[in-house]
Amino acid sequence: WLQSSPTIPELGFCLNSRAQMFWLEPGLPASLAPGKRPRTTLTPSLLYRHGEPYMAFGTPGGDQQDQWQLIFLLRHIHHGMNLQASIDAPSFHSEHFPGSFFPRLAAPGKLVLEGRFAAQVGQALQQRGHRVEWGDDWSEGRLCAASRTNGLLKAAANPRGMQGYAVGR
Incomplete structure (x- = not known):
């Protein structure tokens, strides 16, 4: 899954398989933010x-x-x-x-x-x-x-x- 995970250039690492379900654009319902949980397909x-x-x-x-x-x-x-x-x-x-x-x-x-x-x-x-x-x-x-x-x-x-x-x- 790391192949498909977006890399965060400022941090130098990829999101894991569940964290990649966050959107990296601010202001969206699924945007990455402190305390939020990603949606999941499980x-x-x-x-x-x-x-x-x-x-x-x-x-x-x-x-x-x-x-x-x-x-x-x-x-x-x-x-x-x-x-x-x-x-x-x-x-x-x-x-x-x-x-x-x-x-x-x-x-x-x-x-x-x-x-x-x-x-x-x-x-x-x-x-x-x-x-x-x-x-x-x-x-x-x-x-x-x-x-x-x-x-x-x-x-x-x-x-x-x-x-x-x-x-x-």
């Missing part, structure tokens, strides 16, 4: 059902974390997909808003779709004004999740990037 999540912990889930991925986690959650809760199917289904992300990390790039209207989506999905999004970019087949998301229902523990891990495994005993 989103470890705990879902409750009927007042009890039901599921823990999360992913690395900077600005894409919230996007991938929402997609996972909607698939699981609203579409009834099991944990592994919710993770394995093709995913996407938007680059429409300025990035959290320096140099804060934005690509208005841009959606990155995994190559496993049907071509018609990309065409329909383009007809709605999105700028579609096709990624590799298994490129979007690094989710893992674990849930507990009636004493049964279930877990799922993402095959993308070979970053995690769901193991139990």
